[in-house]
Amino acid sequence: MKFGILVNEGPYTHQASDSAYHFTAAALRAGHEIVRVFFYHDGVNNGTRLSVPPQDDRNVSERWSALAEEHDVELILCVAAAQRRGLLDEDEAKRAGKNADNMAPGFQISGLGQLIDAGIQADRTVVFGD
Amino acid sequence: MSVLHIVNKSPYDRNSLDACLRLAQPDSAILLIEDGVYAAIPKASASERVQQALNNHQIYALQPDLQARGINPDNLIDGISLVDYDGFVKLTTDYDKSQSWL
Numbered sequence: 001m002k003f004g005i006l007v008n009e010g011p012y013t014h015q016a017s018d019s020a021y022h023f024t025a026a027a028l029r030a031g032h033e034i035v036r037v038f039f040y041h042d043g044v045n046n047g048t049r050l051s052v053p054p055q056d057d058r059n060v061s062e063r064w065s066a067l068a069e070e071h072d073v074e075l076i077l078c079v080a081a082a083q084r085r086g087l088l089d090e091d092e093a094k095r096a097g098k099n100a101d102n103m104a105p106g107f108q109i110s111g112l113g114q115l116i117d118a119g120i121q122a123d124r125t126v127v128f129g130d
Numbered sequence: 131m132s133v134l135h136i137v138n139k140s141p142y143d144r145n146s147l148d149a150c151l152r153l154a155q156p157d158s159a160i161l162l163i164e165d166g167v168y169a170a171i172p173k174a175s176a177s178e179r180v181q182q183a184l185n186n187h188q189i190y191a192l193q194p195d196l197q198a199r200g201i202n203p204d205n206l207i208d209g210i211s212l213v214d215y216d217g218f219v220k221l222t223t224d225y226d227k228s229q230s231w232l
Binding site: 001003008014015016019022023025026027029030032123124125126127128129130 | 215
């Protein structure tokens, strides 16, 4: 089956990004296809590569990046939510006249249309948030 | 159209479980995850409502979230079934759609 995943909450807040990660990993384990993981609202904070959690804690964004690399999963941050919260890839940083970007590997910035498209393509859309 | 209702907040914190129970159709199921698993504890003030709901719905609780909160999975409200993440994925495929009560 094809799954779309929506993550509306940032990492280390409550539990939504952890639940979404474990669900996505389990779905892949079962042989399902993940059409896309879409990060919206504070969920875009999952996509920073500058987070430095304690060594004995999970690294939420690295974990997503590893999943994306291993299983070719599309990780999309909503552009408007990302700009507001200072989540920038190289292009967005240049466009906004900022001297740095902070996008973790495997994450891309795109529009809300990608969420709608995931909902259309997927057999099931599962939402994680606060 | 069968629906899997996903509740992630404690009934002692939010009213999302009550809203869900009020609106869920009889052929739909309820999955308790994150703080939602507190609803599975017996002999508490929300237990009777959950017990009642078991007459019309299958109710599942996510085992790793019970464990993370020190809730003994052998001592839940009678009739609640346990699932792990693989079971969670299976439930979303068994029902036509899922509704997260955020």
